[in-house]
Amino acid sequence: MWDRLAASDPGLLRLTAALRTVTAITLTLAVLAALRMPVPQLVAGAMAAMVSTFAIREKQRGPQAVTLALGLPVALASVSLGALLHQRVVAGDLFFVVLIFCAVYGRRFGDRGTALGLIGFQIYFLSLFVRATVSALPALYGVIGVAFACSAAARFLLLPQTPAGTLDRLRRAFRARLAQLIAVQAQLLDAGPDDVDKVLEDLRTATARLHESALMIQGRLEDGTSDAAGARLLQRRVADAEIAAERLGLLLLTARSAERTDTLTLHLPGASLPSGGELPVRDEATAALRRDLQALRLLMLRPVGEARGTALAQVRNRLLGYREEDNVPKAAPAVQDVFRGLGEAARASLGLRLALDGPQDESDDSPATTRSREELDAEDAAIEAGEEREAEEPEPAGLRRPTTRAAVQVAVGSALAIAGGELLSSQRWYWAVLTCWIVFLNTASTGEILVKGYRRLLGTVLGVVAGIGLAGLVGHHTWTAFALVLVFIFAMFYSAPLSYTLMSFFVTAMLGLLYTLLNTYSTAVLLVRVEETALGAACGVIAAAVVLPIHTDRRTNELLVTVLDRLAEVTRAAVDQLSGGAGAGLVEQARDLDQALSDLRAATQPLTHPITPLRSRRDTARYVVALLETCAYHARSLAATAELLPTHPSIAADPRLRGACGRIVHNIEAIAAHVADPQAAAEIETGPSIASMLEPGTLRAPRYGRVTDRVLRHLQRLDEAVSGLARPLGLATEAARPTG
Numbered sequence: 250m251w252d253r254l255a256a257s258d259p260g261l262l263r264l265t266a267a268l269r270t271v272t273a274i275t276l277t278l279a280v281l282a283a284l285r286m287p288v289p290q291l292v293a294g295a296m297a298a299m300v301s302t303f304a305i306r307e308k309q310r311g312p313q314a315v316t317l318a319l320g321l322p323v324a325l326a327s328v329s330l331g332a333l334l335h336q337r338v339v340a341g342d343l344f345f346v347v348l349i350f351c352a353v354y355g356r357r358f359g360d361r362g363t364a365l366g367l368i369g370f371q372i373y374f375l376s377l378f379v380r381a382t383v384s385a386l387p388a389l390y391g392v393i394g395v396a397f398a399c400s401a402a403a404r405f406l407l408l409p410q411t412p413a414g415t416l417d418r419l420r421r422a423f424r425a426r427l428a429q430l431i432a433v434q435a436q437l438l439d440a441g442p443d444d445v446d447k448v449l450e451d452l453r454t455a456t457a458r459l460h461e462s463a464l465m466i467q468g469r470l471e472d473g474t475s476d477a478a479g480a481r482l483l484q485r486r487v488a489d490a491e492i493a494a495e496r497l498g499l500l501l502l503t504a505r506s507a508e509r510t511d512t513l514t515l516h517l518p519g520a521s522l523p524s525g526g527e528l529p530v531r532d533e534a535t536a537a538l539r540r541d542l543q544a545l546r547l548l549m550l551r552p553v554g555e556a557r558g559t560a561l562a563q564v565r566n567r568l569l570g571y572r573e574e575d576n577v578p579k580a581a582p583a584v585q586d587v588f589r590g591l592g593e594a595a596r597a598s599l600g601l602r603l604a605l606d607g608p609q610d611e612s613d614d615s616p617a618t619t620r621s622r623e624e625l626d627a628e629d630a631a632i633e634a635g636e637e638r639e640a641e642e643p644e645p646a647g648l649r650r651p652t653t654r655a656a657v658q659v660a661v662g663s664a665l666a667i668a669g670g671e672l673l674s675s676q677r678w679y680w681a682v683l684t685c686w687i688v689f690l691n692t693a694s695t696g697e698i699l700v701k702g703y704r705r706l707l708g709t710v711l712g713v714v715a716g717i718g719l720a721g722l723v724g725h726h727t728w729t730a731f732a733l734v735l736v737f738i739f740a741m742f743y744s745a746p747l748s749y750t751l752m753s754f755f756v757t758a759m760l761g762l763l764y765t766l767l768n769t770y771s772t773a774v775l776l777v778r779v780e781e782t783a784l785g786a787a788c789g790v791i792a793a794a795v796v797l798p799i800h801t802d803r804r805t806n807e808l809l810v811t812v813l814d815r816l817a818e819v820t821r822a823a824v825d826q827l828s829g830g831a832g833a834g835l836v837e838q839a840r841d842l843d844q845a846l847s848d849l850r851a852a853t854q855p856l857t858h859p860i861t862p863l864r865s866r867r868d869t870a871r872y873v874v875a876l877l878e879t880c881a882y883h884a885r886s887l888a889a890t891a892e893l894l895p896t897h898p899s900i901a902a903d904p905r906l907r908g909a910c911g912r913i914v915h916n917i918e919a920i921a922a923h924v925a926d927p928q929a930a931a932e933i934e935t936g937p938s939i940a941s942m943l944e945p946g947t948l949r950a951p952r953y954g955r956v957t958d959r960v961l962r963h964l965q966r967l968d969e970a971v972s973g974l975a976r977p978l979g980l981a982t983e984a985a986r987p988t989g
Contacts, residue, residue: 252425252550259422259462260415260469266303267742269408271735273298276399278731281392288727288766290392293379295731297324297396299738300371302403306360308412308472313404316361321397323365324372325390331376332383342667348373349686350660357652370686377679379767416466416473420605423462423487428550430455430494431594435542437501438535445505446521449514452502456495456515463491464847467840482629485836485892486597486604490549492886493597497590504583512882512966513973517875534580541568541591548598562613568595570617600625628893651693654797659689662792666785673784674777684785685792695793696801696855701749702786708753709782713775715754716761723765730762737762801855806924808849809873813921815842816880820967821914823887827960828907835888839881846881850874869977876970876977883967890960910964912936916971923980933975939964 258264277298281291301320307313327348334341352366372393375381381389404410433448433455440448466487470480499512506522514520544564570576571592577585599621611622666685670678688702723730737759744751757778764774793799819838826835855861856870912934919931939961974980 252421252428255418255422256425256429256458259426259465260419262415263743263746265408265410267739269403269410270299270302270742271739272407273302273396273400273403274735274738276402277396280395280399286388286392289379290388291731292763292766293375293381293389294392294396295734296375296378297372297393298400300324300368300375301397301400303742304364304367304371305404306364308415308469310405310409310411312361314401316364317397317401317404319361320365320368321394323369324393324397327369327372328376328381328389328393329386331373332381332386332389335376335380335382345373345667345682346660346664349663349682350656353659353689354652354656356655357650374679374683412469412472413474416469419462419466419469419473420483420487423459423466423490424550424601424605426455426459426462427490427494428546430459430498431542431546431549434494434498434501435539435546437505438539438542449502449520449522450518452498453515453518456498459491459494460843463487464840464843467844481836483604484840485628485889486601488836488839488885488889490594490597490601492882492889493590493594495882496886497587497594500583500587500590504581504587512879513875513970516878516882518871520875532580534578534584537578538584538587538591541588544568545591545594545598548595549601565595565599566613566615566618568592569599569621570615572596572621573617576617596621596625600628603629654799655689658792658796659686659789661796662689662788665788665791669784669788670781673780677774677777677781680778680781681785681788684782685789688786688789689793694799694801694804694852694855695790696804697852698793699790700855700858702789704750705753706779706783706786708750709757709779711750712754712757713761713779715758716775717772719758720761720765723762725765727766730766734759734762801852805849805852805856805870808845808852809877810921810925812842812845812849812877813917813924815845816877816884817914817917817921818842819884819888820910820917823884823891824906824910824914824964826891827887828904835892839885839888842881842884846874846877849877873974873977876974879970880967880974883963883970886963887960887967890963906960906964910939913939913964913968913971916968916975920971920974920978920980924978927979931980933972933980935972939968 254264255261274295277294278291281294286294301317301324304320305313305316307316330344331341334344348369352370355362355366376389379389430452433451436448437445437452467484470484474480474483495515498515502514502522514522545568548561548565548568568591571588572595573592577588580588599618603625611619614622662685663682666681667678670681673681684702684705688698688705692698692701719733723733737755741752741755741759744755757775760778761775764771815838819835819842822838823835853870853874856863857867857874861867916933919933922929922931
């Protein structure tokens with residue numbers, strides 16, 4: 250059960266955030282109740298504790314403490330201005346717009362600027378919610394001080410979280426998700442024709458979840474490790490395990506099919522396997538596969554302290570033995586490839602175990618295991634001696650800077666929301682402003698804002714229905730209502746990264762209870778909340794579409810060009826190293842590609858959302874992203890293979906690879922040029938396959954054994970996937986040009 254929890258919530262980040270927020274609020278309520286504060290002050294304290302807890306985003310404890318200390322005077326100043334401007338409508342509205350602009354603009358100063366802006370905005374909103382007055386300020390100062398103190402106690406004493414501890418939990422989550430992926434792969438062996446499509450969809454989901462965990466580890470390496478060499482080693486071992494597991498899935502799919510399975514099958518939703526196939530069957534080889542997949546899952550899942558003993562050592566030795574051709578069982582060629590993939594996955598498991606758990610007992614090692622350890626030791630030495638790649642990209646200035654543009658857009662949208670909100674309700678107009686503010690958080694295009702506004706409105710409508718029912722049940726039972734508020738706050742923070750609609754539902758249901766506590770609840774109030782939410786979302790969309798707009802097409806094209814540039818960099822650098830050039834942080838470059846692709850995938854959500862009316866456009870966006878994920882997989886694999894070059898005895902540099910790869914890089918750059926400027930004179934070059942260009946007997950043929958089949962396969966698949974991007978992106982092709 251713990252492994253399942255670790256896999257569903259990598260690093261326990263959602264659980265920790267939810268528990269920490271609920272703990273801070275509970276402490277605040279306990280202290281204020283002991284001081285016999287009235288209910289409005291309890292509500293203000295709960296809201297201040299929530300804001301001061303979730304606003305802090307730094308990973309290190311020291312910066313967190315500084316930001317929390319700075320946030321207290323910001324909160325006191327904000328609530329003071331809210332109370333002073335309570336009766337001055339015009340001045341208060343103008344100040345609110347200025348405050349919103351400053352809060353959003355503050356994001357350019359990193360996590361601290363974001364946190365202080367969020368605290369200033371939310372505490373001002375709090376003053377409006379509880380209708381703060383000047384006479385109530387001394388009590389509110391005390392309430393906010395208690396809330397910040399309780400937030401600090403929850404963060405630093407009761408539920409401390411260190412970067413190293415978070416990284417350790419992320420590594421456990423990666424291991425758990427790796428085991429889950431292997432369990433799904435094992436299901437392929439027994440899935441019949443009626444079940445194979447569902448298992449294939451589960452395989453896609455498990456592969457994507459594993460990749461997500463790898464990226465999360467990447468984002469925590471710098472803060473969670475004590476030295477750069479250790480970070481690079483862990484990054485490399487995680488990448489090796491991810492690549493080996495994904496390759497094993499492809500080999501199993503190919504073994505099931507009557508023909509080769511394209512890598513695209515693992516990334517394109519709805520793609521089906523070729524008709525026909527050899528599995529599932531019942532023979533000695535497939536029985537061994539079932540046994541060894543379960544054994545591999547066990548090796549991946551268990552840390553070294555739980556995986557000692559002769560029996561597990563024998564399992565590990567057997568799996569690593571499949572790296573030797575003499576140990577591969579007699580079976581169909583595709584099934585034999587699966588056994589070889591098992592051997593490589595076991596090697597990746599061993600490397601991951603050494604990186605995570607340190608040295609182990611080697612007394613039961615077989616010769617194959619000893620050889621794998623020697624290879625890993627040599628790679629570790631090469632990784633420790635490597636140079637860390639550093640690259641800084643120039644940041645846009647002026648209105649081209651994303652934070653400045655967003656600040657202007659939010660300010661305009663909020664001004665519209667204030668004007669419209671006052672017409673709907675002179676008492677609840679701030680809900681429209683809050684919605685307008687929120688739909689701009691973590692969005693960068695008009696389409697993203699539209700989708701987020703729709704989700705918030707849907708969650709709000711459902712939350713109003715729940716709030717009406719709960720308010721009737723709770724009545725005036727104050728502490729029952731507060732208990733339900735804590736439950737909803739926990740659910741809100743736990744579900745926020747998963748579903749924005751679900752989070753909005755819990756927020757609105759919680760607000761219904763808060764209104765009940767403040768004796769201002771009525772069905773009309775919650776209906777006004779729906780109206781104000783719809784108005785705020787509409788104002789946000791209007792501002793995004795009219796003021797310095799970033800349309801979805803422009804945003805996705807910019808990110809697509811970035812992905813293609815990263816892909817060209819990784820491919821060129823990997824092939825250059827495979828051709829005898831110097832290495833240049835290939836795994837880091839591959840992770841930059843993965844991050845760029847993750848940003849593109851998020852930006853295409855408005856295009857791929859189920860409610861989009863443009864079905865063909867949705868299918869095209871999904872197909873392009875799936876092709877890019879296929880390209881990224883092969884680029885990662887090439888990068889990982891190239892980094893083996895200095896230490897792996899079966900891989901040697903061949904300078905002729907550089908020429909054979911020229912067409913791939915040319916095509917990537919041509920596609921990027923076409924996306925950036927559709928009028929550019931760019932064409933895709935076609936010609937003989939990479940494999941045929943490197944077959945023995947041709948002019949380009951390398952000497953036998955100098956380049957492994959795996960390198961050639963990855964180059965060939967990458968060439969096919971890159972060429973496949975031309976059709977959906979509307980790029981013409983040309984015949985192959987002679988290359989010297």
